[in-house]
Amino acid sequence: MSFLELKNVTMKFGGVTAVDKMSLNINKGEIFALVGPNGAGKSTVFNIISRLYEQNGGEIFFDGRSLNKLKAFHISRVGIARTFQNIELFGNATVLQNLLVGTNTRKTSNMFSEIVFTRSVRDAEVANRIDVEEIMDFLNLQPYRQKYIMGLSYGTRKIVELARALVLKPKLLLLDEPASGLSAEETVDLAFWIEDIKKIMGITILMVEHNLNLVNKVADRVAAIVDGKVVRVGSPKEVQSDPKVIEAYIGA
Amino acid sequence: MEILQLLLSGFASGCVYGLIALGFVLIYKATEAVNFAQGDMMMFGAFITIWLTNSDYNGLPFWLSVPIMMLIMGSFGYLIERIFLRQVIGQSQIAIAILTIALGFILRFVAGAIWGHEPHYLESPMVGKNIYFYQAVLGMAEIFVILVTIFLTFILYVFFARTKLGVSMVAASQNQLAAFYVGIPVNKMQSFAWVIAGILAGIAGMLFSAKGSVDPITGLLGIKAFAAAVIGGFGSLPGALVGGLIIGLIEPFSGRYLPSGFSHLVPYIVLVLVLILRPHGLFSQVSIKKV
Numbered sequence: 001m002s003f004l005e006l007k008n009v010t011m012k013f014g015g016v017t018a019v020d021k022m023s024l025n026i027n028k029g030e031i032f033a034l035v036g037p038n039g040a041g042k043s044t045v046f047n048i049i050s051r052l053y054e055q056n057g058g059e060i061f062f063d064g065r066s067l068n069k070l071k072a073f074h075i076s077r078v079g080i081a082r083t084f085q086n087i088e089l090f091g092n093a094t095v096l097q098n099l100l101v102g103t104n105t106r107k108t109s110n111m112f113s114e115i116v117f118t119r120s121v122r123d124a125e126v127a128n129r130i131d132v133e134e135i136m137d138f139l140n141l142q143p144y145r146q147k148y149i150m151g152l153s154y155g156t157r158k159i160v161e162l163a164r165a166l167v168l169k170p171k172l173l174l175l176d177e178p179a180s181g182l183s184a185e186e187t188v189d190l191a192f193w194i195e196d197i198k199k200i201m202g203i204t205i206l207m208v209e210h211n212l213n214l215v216n217k218v219a220d221r222v223a224a225i226v227d228g229k230v231v232r233v234g235s236p237k238e239v240q241s242d243p244k245v246i247e248a249y250i251g252a
Numbered sequence: 253m254e255i256l257q258l259l260l261s262g263f264a265s266g267c268v269y270g271l272i273a274l275g276f277v278l279i280y281k282a283t284e285a286v287n288f289a290q291g292d293m294m295m296f297g298a299f300i301t302i303w304l305t306n307s308d309y310n311g312l313p314f315w316l317s318v319p320i321m322m323l324i325m326g327s328f329g330y331l332i333e334r335i336f337l338r339q340v341i342g343q344s345q346i347a348i349a350i351l352t353i354a355l356g357f358i359l360r361f362v363a364g365a366i367w368g369h370e371p372h373y374l375e376s377p378m379v380g381k382n383i384y385f386y387q388a389v390l391g392m393a394e395i396f397v398i399l400v401t402i403f404l405t406f407i408l409y410v411f412f413a414r415t416k417l418g419v420s421m422v423a424a425s426q427n428q429l430a431a432f433y434v435g436i437p438v439n440k441m442q443s444f445a446w447v448i449a450g451i452l453a454g455i456a457g458m459l460f461s462a463k464g465s466v467d468p469i470t471g472l473l474g475i476k477a478f479a480a481a482v483i484g485g486f487g488s489l490p491g492a493l494v495g496g497l498i499i500g501l502i503e504p505f506s507g508r509y510l511p512s513g514f515s516h517l518v519p520y521i522v523l524v525l526v527l528i529l530r531p532h533g534l535f536s537q538v539s540i541k542k543v
Contacts, residue, residue: 073431073438104416111417
């Protein structure tokens with residue numbers, strides 16, 4: 001069984017079928033990209049996998065277990081982290097605080113020991129802090145550690161969101177248009193980081209991306225989605241040369 | 253010495269306003285809804301304390317009836333959220349405002365039906381006890397109110413700064429989507445905000461009844477607490493307390509030094525001034541989402 005499997009997943013909004021009996025298989029350790037014109041249903045697929053939406057039909061399996069019954073706040077616990085197209089961070093908090101909140105889920109301490117700050121709580125905090133520092137080093141966020149999110153540039157916020165997803169130590173990382181709004185230079189950095197996340201951290205990545213340069217550079221496999229259906233799955237080159245995909249992009 | 257007395261009574265009523273305002277802000281931050289019944293929940297807490305403590309009702313010792321009251325008010329806040337507020341999630345702000353205003357009316361009538369409309373007094377251990385400080389007569393009840401509020405502020409600070417639950421609540425209030433994906437059950441946090449707001453309203457009511465009379469329309473002073481929350485920035489917990497203290501202090505001083513009638517008016521004049529000069533409140537954390 002593949003690492004992430006979508007089986008005949010359907011999502012309807014009123015009379016509109018956004019995702020139509022979609023089946024996809026994503027293997028462990030690969031970078032898989034979803035491409036397609038606007039409104040094709042890519043983000044809907046993302047929101048179904050991350051349980052923001054509940055699909056009308058079909059099933060999703062991750063690492064051998066069904067995700068159907070899970071709620072959005074459970075998925076970080078089963079090993080899935082995600083970022084958002086429009087960046088969702090804690091705006092009135094610093095970069096460091098945003099990342100530390102990510103470690104909050106790991107806490108098993110009770111309220112009393114937290115208030116008196118017992119040794120075990122302190123040790124756990126130290127361990128969490130080390131993880132956060134490592135991720136900040138990895139993504140070059142150290143200069144911004146004490147800065148408030150509200151004062152950061154769009155590109156930096158995007159990286160902070162990526163960092164927060166990594167702090168959760170996911171097995172699967174969902175990136176929703178990671179390059180949108182980034183400068184050319186920032187996109188080059190991002191490509192290296194995505195490759196390192198796969199190679200060094202061993203995290204499987206599923207991403208939605210419009211920037212085909214980035215997709216060509218990092219993706220192992222690509223699925224082209226048109227009108228809620230998978231039109232073609234293959235290497236970036238294969239998919240981009242498929243006449244059906246070209247037709248969907250240019251329009252009939 | 254007169255000033256000392258005015259200060260004390262101002263601080264004491266300011267603490268009550270501040271605690272109600274804290275309830276407003278807490279619910280607003282957690283659920284983006286304004287609970288206009290917060291003042292009436294305070295009144296209800298006051299009546300429950302009286303009902304538990306006074307000798308013509310249950311006659312429990314004061315120190316026992318306070319935790320029981322907190323338990324009742326906490327459950328009460330939880331049930332209001334589960335039974336009523338969950339139904340209107342996703343509706344417009346107006347729907348929620350009308351719902352909570354209606355809830356306030358219901359609480360007033362229910363309290364009137366159970367306990368009657370005449371003023372009630374709490375038989376607390378502080379009744380009638382005074383401390384003489386030079387020529388000033390300082391009421392024990394008022395000192396008690398201030399000490400409890402300081403203690404409560406400290407507890408809340410530690411809760412929100414140190415504990416997982418507290419940090420999760422702050423996170424969920426800042427960004428619900430982000431909170432979901434770091435594993436925070438946002439719905440539970442919203443219920444919990446109502447629990448805390450219920451307990452806070454209860455404590456505010458207990459403190460209010462410790463220093464004066466209570467009747468079913470006492471809850472209308474929630475409007476002053478609302479003004480306090482707005483002055484504080486409606487989104488800042490310390491701001492709510494400070495706003496409460498400002499309103500509380502203005503009242504006795506304007507009552508003493510301005511023509512009669514002004515003491516009820518001045519808090520709102522200050523509110524209008526704050527809105528004109530600092531529209532986001534004194535302690536605002538300005539966070540307008542830029543697209």
